[in-house]
């Protein structure tokens with residue numbers, strides 16, 4: 001089976017829909033699969049392939065190109081060195097020996113290290129450099145750190161198409177070549193942003209700024225469907241990458257014997273009564289991607305954990321380390337939970353989130369089951385969150 005489709009005249013999607021993949025980097029859940037998009041551009045004089053595909057499906061890319069009767073390939077544009085896009089390069093270079101790999105200097109170094117591609121196979125391009133294909137012209141826009149240091153975007157001037165690789169993409173397997181179901185793709189793109197792009201939020205903003213005056217009819221990422229209404233994804237990224245936070249409290253928690261759960265439920269209801277949106281995540285069977293998505297917008301996170309051998313529960317440790325690595329724009333954090341005989345949970349958790357520029361609100365950690373005074377302490381924490389959200393104009397009107 002093979003699949004190749006025309007996006008515009010002489011521009012073909014030759015990549016692969018991976019319906020079955022459920023994990024990326026052995027870490028990121030892919031509940032809806034993904035795709036590895038590769039695009040063939042046939043100019044009047046030269047032919048370029050933009051990105052390849054994951055090496056596990058290289059055969060399908062090869063077949064797509066053969067069945068398209070693409071002819072020779074002059075250039076393979078490597079917008080990103082990560083193997084889900086570059087991994088089939090050695091195979092393609094073997095079949096099309098004339099082809100040169102076009103990429104940033106940094107990407108060349110990485111591809112030589114990762115895939116052992118010989119140096120004479122490369123043409124490196126500077127920011128803003130162009131490459132003529134005859135009646136079509138490629139322009140290269142360096143866009144480092146989306147999400148590796150070597151990344152670039154490729155702009156096809158005559159067709160006003162921007163090829164963005166991971167940037168603006170979504171992990172979703174769909175037969176749609178272009179977005180048709182915006183709600184579905186918004187969810188998938190937000191999950192993708194949260195898991196992959198969020199740690200680079202200030203750089204994402206710079207790269208959005210860099211392309212803001214570019215006339216764009218189509219954005220073609222290397223995961224998920226292409227956007228023929230580019231503002232849909234550009235506006236979503238502007239929102240996610242902005243400094244604006246929402247009047248939301250995320251409560252990732254776990255409970256072993258019910259005490260922490262009692263505290264979490266009481267606390268969540270008290271927040272909801274005060275008009276704050278609550279997203280509660282039980283970490284015993286988490287979709288860590290859902291938690292990452294919630295962290296894109298929220299002002300506050302309150303971690304709920306029992307004490308295990310004086311520290312936080314290991315599943316809470318995992319979530320805290322992940323949040324620390326993803327560096328969301330959170331402003332406030334607190335901790336609630338219970339212990340049996342002693343706890344150093346608060347100090348240990350605080351030491352795990354040092355990358356977050358965040359204010360720590362007084363935690364509520366209680367001995368055994370929560371008692372009346374503990375619920376009063378939880379009420380005080382709710383008051384403090386409401387006040388902080390007001391002070392920072394996160395609550396726009398008086399609650």
Ligand code: FEO
Pocket residue numbers: 080082083084085147166223
């Ligand atoms: Fe889709 Fe960073 O690879």
